[in-house]
Amino acid sequence: TVYIPAILELSGAGAVSGTNFRDGMLLAIDEINAKGGILGRKIETPLLDTQSDAGISRAQVQKVLDNKPFVILGPVFSGSVLVDMLLTQQAEIPEVVGGEAAAITQKGNPYVFRTSFGQQFSMPKIANYMRDGVKAKTVGVLWVNNDFGKGGRDTFVKEMAARDIKVVADISTESGQADFSADVVKLKAANPDAVFVYVNEEESARFLREAKKQGLKTPLIGETTLLGQKVIDLAGDAANG
Numbered sequence: 001t002v003y004i005p006a007i008l009e010l011s012g013a014g015a016v017s018g019t020n021f022r023d024g025m026l027l028a029i030d031e032i033n034a035k036g037g038i039l040g041r042k043i044e045t046p047l048l049d050t051q052s053d054a055g056i057s058r059a060q061v062q063k064v065l066d067n068k069p070f071v072i073l074g075p076v077f078s079g080s081v082l083v084d085m086l087l088t089q090q091a092e093i094p095e096v097v098g099g100e101a102a103a104i105t106q107k108g109n110p111y112v113f114r115t116s117f118g119q120q121f122s123m124p125k126i127a128n129y130m131r132d133g134v135k136a137k138t139v140g141v142l143w144v145n146n147d148f149g150k151g152g153r154d155t156f157v158k159e160m161a162a163r164d165i166k167v168v169a170d171i172s173t174e175s176g177q178a179d180f181s182a183d184v185v186k187l188k189a190a191n192p193d194a195v196f197v198y199v200n201e202e203e204s205a206r207f208l209r210e211a212k213k214q215g216l217k218t219p220l221i222g223e224t225t226l227l228g229q230k231v232i233d234l235a236g237d238a239a240n241g
Contacts, residue, residue, distance in 0.1 A: 001044035002037065004029075005064040006073040007084070012052025013175040016201035016230045017076040021098050021115070022047065025073055045073070052175075054080045061087050069093055078104060079147035085112050101151035119155045122223060126196065127159035134219055136193035140169030142183060142207065144199040149173075152198045168192050177203055180210040188216055197222040205234030212238040 006025060009018030026045070033042045048064065050057035057080035064072060065087060071094045075081060078101030085104070088095040089111045097104070097112060102119040104112060130136045139160060143153040153170075160167055169190035171183050177199075184207070187195055195218050197204060204226045211220065220226070232239045 002041050003044050003067060003069050004071050004073060005046050005048060005067075005069050007048045007050055007057060007060045007064065008074040009052045009076055009080075010047065010049040012050075013200055013202070014050075014052035014075075014077045016228070017098065017225075018050070018052070018074070020228070020230070021074060021076050050075050050077070050080055052077060052080075054083045058083045058087065065091050065093065071096060074098065077146070077148065078151065081112070082107075082147060085109050088112070099148065101147045102155055103147065103151055116224070119152050123152065123155040123159050126221065126223065127156070127163055127165075130160070130165060130194055130196070130221065131163045134194045134221065136165055138166045138168045138190075138192045140171065140187045140190050140192040140195040140218070141167060142169075142171045142173060142187070142195060142197050142199060144175055144177075144203065145172045146175050148200075149198055156196055156198070169195075173199055173203065175200060175203070178206060180207045181214070183207070184210050184214045184216055187211075187218065188214065192218060194219045194221055197226045199225065201225050201228055201231050202234060204231045205238075208235040208238040 008022050009015055029043050029045055037043055048060040057075050061084045073096050076098035078099035081097045081099035081104055089109050094111050098115050100116050100119050105118045141153055143149040157167055169187055171186055197220050
């Protein structure tokens, strides 16, 4: 077989992202194996759970490196990627990751490959939409306080300044946060033209439910962590509009 282990967020705050990555990956592997694998050898892909914890993710990478993998798939959380990539680079093993933090690319590691836009590419596109599509003059930003969220927030704020759009609410939240009532109150008080929502999927759904409950009418802008099917499923009617 060809040993290609997957180290993913199968539980914890990143489980929605990790299981999405897992499901797409397994579909592709099944298709490849059904056609005879790679040069006649089937792909063997054990799944290891990071529990959405960077320390556990690093330990799982160290564990699979002992078995000399062809490539490692995952993780998705940027904080875990930034820790793991040091090990895979040292071992000269390619790593295919889902992390979006701009810092991943800025490390210049030739063994890391993304499955998504980095923030240095996605944020200018979102900023242009804010300016040209929404015609926003002021914005609020709601972000999660981890490597993913902080990297996105910093890049987003920089892009807003370059377009003369004023950030009137800059709200940090925690991974796994359950209650967004105070955050919605702050956003309503700031009264921005639009809100950029950059938190994890489950938190996005909780925020949407609270925003509907409090009657927040401001346009809510986001990317995959706001617009994913799981968010829509969890948010229900609060995702409408």
